[in-house]
Amino acid sequence: DTAVSQTPKYLVTQMGNxxxxxxxxxxxHDTMYWYKQDSKKFLKIMFSYNNKELIxxxxxxxxxxxxxxxxxxxxxxxxxxxxxxxxxxxxxSSQDGHGVNEQFFGPGTRLTVL
Amino acid sequence: xxxxxxNSEALNIQEGxxxxxxxxxxxxxxxxxxWYRQDPGxxxxxxxxxxxxxxxxxxxxxxxxxxxxxxxxxxxxxxxxPADSATYLCALSGxxxxxxxxxxxxxxxxxxxxx
Numbered sequence: 001d002t003a004v005s006q007t008p009k010y011l012v013t014q015m016g017n018x019x020x021x022x023x024x025x026x027x028x029h030d031t032m033y034w035y036k037q038d039s040k041k042f043l044k045i046m047f048s049y050n051n052k053e054l055i056x057x058x059x060x061x062x063x064x065x066x067x068x069x070x071x072x073x074x075x076x077x078x079x080x081x082x083x084x085x086x087x088x089x090x091x092x093s094s095q096d097g098h099g100v101n102e103q104f105f106g107p108g109t110r111l112t113v114l
Numbered sequence: 115x116x117x118x119x120x121n122s123e124a125l126n127i128q129e130g131x132x133x134x135x136x137x138x139x140x141x142x143x144x145x146x147x148x149w150y151r152q153d154p155g156x157x158x159x160x161x162x163x164x165x166x167x168x169x170x171x172x173x174x175x176x177x178x179x180x181x182x183x184x185x186x187x188x189x190x191x192x193x194x195x196p197a198d199s200a201t202y203l204c205a206l207s208g209x210x211x212x213x214x215x216x217x218x219x220x221x222x223x224x225x226x227x228x229x
Contacts, residue, residue, distance in 0.1 A: 004157075041201065043158070043219040056216050090157050100146050100207070103217060105157030 003027050006091050006106040013081055014114055020077045021109045023091030031055075032074035033092040033103065034066060043090070049074055050096070081113045116142045118206060118220040126226045133194045135223045137187040137204030144206035147180050147187050148217065152201045161202075162189075194227045201225070 004025045013019055025032060033056075034046045048056035049068040063079045074091060091106040121136035137147070145166050150158035164171045164180045164187070171178045177190040191198050204220040 041152075041222050043203065043222075045216050045218070048216065058216075092157070100163075102148065102160035102163060103158075105159070108155075108157050 004091055004093055004104050004106040006089075006109050008109060009107060010110050010112075012112045012114065015081055015083060017081050018077070018079045019081060019111070020075055021089055021091075021111075023074045023076070023106055025072055025091075025093040025104070027093055027104060029093040029104070030071060030096050031094050032068065032071070033094075034074065034076050035090040035092060035105075037088045037090060037108070039087070047074075047076075078111075081111075083113050086111055086113045116140070116218060118142070118204065118218060120202075120204060120220040120223045122223055123221070124224045124226070126228055127194050129194060129196060129227050129229050131194055133191040133198065133225055133227070135189040135202050135204075135225065137189070137220050139185050139206060139220075142185070142206060142218075143182075144208055146207045147178075148205045148207075149176075149178055149187075149189050150203045150205060150219075152203060152222070158203055191225075196227045196229050199226045 006023050031050045033048045035043050036046055037043045046060045047066045051071050052068045065077045068074045088108045088110050090108045092103040094103045095101045117140045119138050127133040148163045149161045152158040162171055162178045164178050166182050175192045179188045201222045201224045203222045205217045207217045
C-alpha cells in the first residue's frame with residue numbers, strides 16, 4: 001500500500017510544452033509539498049499546502065502552478081517548459097506543516113525537457 | 115543567507131567501522147533537525163529527528179547529536195554494513211515557534227560501505 005504516490009515516474013517532453021505531475025497520499029496527512037532535486041542532488045522546497053491552502057511558496061517561476069483539489073492530492077502544473085526545468089520532482093506529505101514532523105516522500109518524477 | 119553544509123560529498127568507510135557524517139549550518143537557529151536516507155532513484159526516507167534541547171538521539175545502530183553552540187549535527191552509523199550505502203541528507207526547520215516552518219535540506223553525503 002503506497003503511502004505517497006506520484007505519476008508519471010518519467011516525463012520526457014519538448015521545450016514550450018505544458019505538463020502536469022500528480023501526487024496522492026493515503027496517510028491522512030494535512031500537509032503536502034513539492035520539492036525539486038537538481039542534477040547536483042540538491043533538494044529544494046517549492047510549495048507547501050496545508051488542508052488545501054497554500055502556506056509556502058518559494059521563489060518559483062509562475063509557470064509552476066500547484067493545485068490541491070483535496071488534502072490527499074497535490075498536483076503540479078508546469079507551463080511553457082524550459083530546459084532548466086529538467087530535474088526530479090518529489091511530492092511529500094507530513095502530519096502538519098510545522099517542520100517538527102517527519103516527511104514522507106513519493107518516488108519522484110524525473111522530468112526531462114528537450 | 116541560511117546555509118547548510120554536509121562534510122563531504124562522498125565518504126568511504128570499511129564495513130564494521132563507525133561512519134560519522136557532519137552537518138554544519140550558518141545564519142540559522144533551527145528548532146528541529148532531521149536526517150534522511152536517499153537511495154538512487156528513490157525519494158528520501160526519514161531516519162531520525164532531534165530537537166534543539168536534546169543533545170543526543172539513538173535508534174538501533176544510528177546516533178544523532180545536535181550542538182546548537184557549534185551549529186553542528188553529527189550522524190553516526192555503528193557497525194556499518196554495505197546495505198547502509200546511500201546518500202544521507204540533514205534537514206533543518208525552525209518549528210512552529212520560529213515562524214520558519216519549512217524544511218531546508220543540506221547538500222547530502224554519499225556514503226559507501228566497503229566490504
